[in-house]
Amino acid sequence: MSNQAVINKRLSGLDEILDKSAQLMAHMGYHGTSMRDLAQVTGRSLSGLYHYFSNKEELLFLINQRGFTSLLKMSNDLLKQDLTTKERLSGLISNHVSYFIDHLSEMRIMTSGSMEMNEQRSHILWKLKEEYARLGQNIVGNYMREQAETDYSEDAIIRKTFLLYGMMNWIFGWYSEQEHGAAKDVSDDIFRTFTCGCCSTE
Amino acid sequence: MSNQAVINKRLSGLDEILDKSAQLMAHMGYHGTSMRDLAQVTGRSLSGLYHYFSNKEELLFLINQRGFTSLLKMSNDLLKQDLTTKERLSGLISNHVSYFIDHLSEMRIMTSGSMEMNEQRSHILWKLKEEYARLGQNIVGNYMREQAETDYSEDAIIRKTFLLYGMMNWIFGWYSEQEHGAAKDVSDDIFRTFTCGCCSTE
DNA sequence: TAAATTAACGAACGGTCGTTCGGATAATTA
DNA sequence: TAATTATCCGAACGACCGTTCGTTAATTTA
Structure with a gap:
């Protein structure tokens, strides 16, 4: 071999x-x-x-690291493509939701914090999370500034991005494929709701 | 005494x-x-x-029961008032977000499931959660049907309500008062985003 | 004040925890 | 084939777990 x-x-x-x-x-x-x-x-x-792995804590770390690395890779690939701002936002949501639904268990662990880990490991994860968060904030910020004539503060954009990720990350609290449709239906719903509000059909 | x-x-x-x-x-x-x-x-x-309490599991149950009962009471009080549909939705969000921010630790526990509890206790909590969820779905459904001329399916309304609760329940993942403003700012942001999309200043 | 109830405690129980160790087996390399 | 390395295991370790017990102090009731 x-x-x-x-x-x-x-x-x-x-x-x-x-x-x-x-x-x-x-x-x-x-x-x-x-x-x-x-x-x-x-x-x-x-x-x-x-x-x-050398101990239980490292196992938890590896689960987190693998997941965030995958998410980051998907999003970085998205940025390499030649897309409009709107398509980028739509792609970000679609990627995240698809991965979430395909890896519900991992994502549940990844979204529940890393209190149990030592400083070095949680720092590595923190950097991955921050990179992924910043990437999302950039896409959301570009979209918002492009859509509206008014300017938005960095804080406003960050908070708005958290709202978007809230809609997506709460999926593990309710989603089942048979009851709530395919991943694409969910991500479309989230995209429309986030960009145009709950009553939009666009 | x-x-x-x-x-x-x-x-x-x-x-x-x-x-x-x-x-x-x-x-x-x-x-x-x-x-x-x-x-x-x-x-x-x-x-x-x-x-x-008789054991550790009951302690977990009591924390959950107290929390959901409080949330339910707040929302039922809201329904007793004479308000427009829009005001009801705004009030629901404001109540939930305020309670969430004032009880971050409890809410973190309450939103992390009740896998550890016996059947009877988790059934009691399940009923409380369902009552609270249905209450939210009614308010969201009324708002959506009132706003748009098109009709919405029950499933669509339920999913949309989950998106709203996602924005709110994700708060524990990022919120700090000094960085992200008072509870009212957050709930206003969520209300606007949910009703009119991320760029709305309404 | 006497009785009864509530609140609190130290000590100990059997059981499970994460981890380690020395050695076995299987797979790969030289 | 011999040496080396990657996998895998049973048994055991000390530490910590949730819970119980018998008892005492404090408070309320009669």
């Missing part, structure tokens, strides 16, 4: 652990999920898990 | 415990907060806590 394949195999094993752990932790909470629980759902022994 | 005073004293003791427990649990999570931690922050002994 080639070197890359080894790495892939390893990452594949880790990825599977991260997925299943996130699913359990999303239901039971970080402290409410024991290493023995995780060993069971991943089909491994308790001590065998420590081959993939 | 009168009977009522006794009850007040007792409730006062319990209320203080619920407040301080909610504050700690909001930071550390339910499982991440030990009864010994709670004993310390409430200035009581470990075993002394069990005078006020």
